[in-house]
Amino acid sequence: MAACMSANRSENAFSANDLVPEWAQEEVSTGTTIMAVEFDGGVVIGADSRTTTGAYIANRVTDKLTPIHDHIFCCRPGSAADTQAVADAVTYQLGFHSIELDEPPLVQTAANLFKQMCYRYREELMAGIIVAGWDKRKGGQVYTVPMGGMIVRQPVSVGGSGSSYIYGFMDSNYKPGMTKEECLHFCTQALTLAMERDGSSGGVARLAAITEDGVERRVVLGNQLPKFSNV
Amino acid sequence: MREGLKTQDGGIQYDLSASTFSPDGRVFQVEYAMKAVENSSTAIGIRCKDGVVFGVEKLVLSKLYEQGSNKRIFNVDRHVGMAVAGLLADARSLSEVAREEASNFRSNYGHNIPLKHLSERVAMYVHAYTLYSAVRPFGCSFILGSYDQDDGPQLYMVDPSGISYGYWGCAIGKAKQAAKTEIEKLQMKDMTCRELVKEVAKIIYIVHDEVKDKAFELELSWVGEVTNGKHELVPKDVREEAEKYAKDSLEEEDDSDEENM
Numbered sequence: 001m002a003a004c005m006s007a008n009r010s011e012n013a014f015s016a017n018d019l020v021p022e023w024a025q026e027e028v029s030t031g032t033t034i035m036a037v038e039f040d041g042g043v044v045i046g047a048d049s050r051t052t053t054g055a056y057i058a059n060r061v062t063d064k065l066t067p068i069h070d071h072i073f074c075c076r077p078g079s080a081a082d083t084q085a086v087a088d089a090v091t092y093q094l095g096f097h098s099i100e101l102d103e104p105p106l107v108q109t110a111a112n113l114f115k116q117m118c119y120r121y122r123e124e125l126m127a128g129i130i131v132a133g134w135d136k137r138k139g140g141q142v143y144t145v146p147m148g149g150m151i152v153r154q155p156v157s158v159g160g161s162g163s164s165y166i167y168g169f170m171d172s173n174y175k176p177g178m179t180k181e182e183c184l185h186f187c188t189q190a191l192t193l194a195m196e197r198d199g200s201s202g203g204v205a206r207l208a209a210i211t212e213d214g215v216e217r218r219v220v221l222g223n224q225l226p227k228f229s230n231v
Numbered sequence: 232m233r234e235g236l237k238t239q240d241g242g243i244q245y246d247l248s249a250s251t252f253s254p255d256g257r258v259f260q261v262e263y264a265m266k267a268v269e270n271s272s273t274a275i276g277i278r279c280k281d282g283v284v285f286g287v288e289k290l291v292l293s294k295l296y297e298q299g300s301n302k303r304i305f306n307v308d309r310h311v312g313m314a315v316a317g318l319l320a321d322a323r324s325l326s327e328v329a330r331e332e333a334s335n336f337r338s339n340y341g342h343n344i345p346l347k348h349l350s351e352r353v354a355m356y357v358h359a360y361t362l363y364s365a366v367r368p369f370g371c372s373f374i375l376g377s378y379d380q381d382d383g384p385q386l387y388m389v390d391p392s393g394i395s396y397g398y399w400g401c402a403i404g405k406a407k408q409a410a411k412t413e414i415e416k417l418q419m420k421d422m423t424c425r426e427l428v429k430e431v432a433k434i435i436y437i438v439h440d441e442v443k444d445k446a447f448e449l450e451l452s453w454v455g456e457v458t459n460g461k462h463e464l465v466p467k468d469v470r471e472e473a474e475k476y477a478k479d480s481l482e483e484e485d486d487s488d489e490e491n492m
Contacts, residue, residue, distance in 0.1 A: 097340065101348055112341030137381050
């Protein structure tokens with residue numbers, strides 16, 4: 001994401017406005033690697049923690065896993081401002097809807113609300129979202145709403161600029177019917193591999209497991225990430 | 232009794248608009264609207280173990296009417312049906328309101344509207360028309376029923392005052408008291424739709440007044456596991472079986488009455 005954005009900027013360190021360095025004029029982007037996996041009884045979601053403005057890392061410990069409701073989270077790759085704005089709007093709508101219905105909202109409802117907004121404002125927004133959570137009807141669910149506003153449910157989904165590097169890993173290592181611990185391990189490995197290769201992803205790996213009982217969050221610090229190569 | 236109208240000494244009239252309370256705290260226009268419902272023929276809805284069945288006594292005012300026309304049971308969504316009593320034109324416009332609510336919900340939230348929510352929304356709409364003198368209240372009550380995998384069978388009734396109630400069985404229209412008595416005799420929680428359809432037909436036949444209203448057409452519809460969650464009019468063979476059961480039961484009762492005499 002950040003890579004394709006900076007292609008439009010000038011090569012010099014200082015552009016037309018000499019008072020402010022170029023990196024301070026870049027839009028804030030969560031370059032990102034994010035993913036979500038369904039298991040029987042819930043979902044596991046994970047993200048890296050790097051936010052960039054151009055080549056400068058504005059925040060190296062970002063929390064990209066945003067709660068939308070008690071048992072529903074979303075992962076936000078793309079423009080930080082766009083995704084925050086959309087997530088705030090959906091959080092409001094979903095909260096209102098849940099009170100009206102007097103029962104916890106469905107993950108499908110949250111995903112549809114994201115889709116409505118992302119599709120309607122597709123030209124203005126740069127936001128691809130992964131919505132994941134647990135509800136009483138269908139258990140753990142992962143819905144991906146990429147840029148453009150499509151919606152599709154998948155057992156495992158990856159997103160963000162770092163996702164390109166781990167599609168192969170995901171395809172070869174994902175097995176249906178994994179347990180929560182296996183899913184957490186799978187996510188940690190996938191995020192690590194992406195963070196190794198994608199310049200816009202890095203920092204720590206943040207994970208969360210959402211089940212009927214609630215949300216369990218974990219952080220895997222940089223030096224605790226699995227090592228894949230001996231170099 | 233026209234308590235609202237006090238014209239002896241040119242006193243105040245309390246029943247001319249919905250925006251006026253009477254001294255004893257009633258809104259007469261709403262009560263008159265409910266009387267309009269009581270003038271109409273009976274409609275009943277019963278919820279059973281695996282679905283909901285509607286039955287409407289549709290009075291045939293002219294031999295020239297095409298059979299099956301002037302329906303009193305509407306489809307609001309694939310899984311929701313609505314049976315009405317009262318002013319039919321008012322009921323038709325409310326069915327459009329209900330359809331829009333269900334459609335907007337699906338468009339915004341991506342799944343079927345829960346019946347409780349739908350009936351609350353439509354009831355809110357009906358209630359709005361009881362607040363102003365510029366409009367009159369809707370002169371119809373209606374029964375909403377649905378079936379889906381997660382919530383099971385649901386039945387709600389909305390009346391002209393704008394309240395919605397959840398029921399296991401309810402009746403609206405001129406013979407509602409008699410129908411309620413019959414419904415209370417049933418053990419609907421243990422029955423299936425197929426069994427219930429026959430009982431619903433029987434109740435309509437029982438409450439139909441042969442003397443005052445001559446011919447009538449029985450409109451039957453159901454939604455449940457038997458229809459895979461789709462609300463539809465009962466198929467011809469099931470309806471004929473139900474009507475036969477109803478007619479036979481009535482004859483038996485007549486016979487047993489004669490024996491007792």
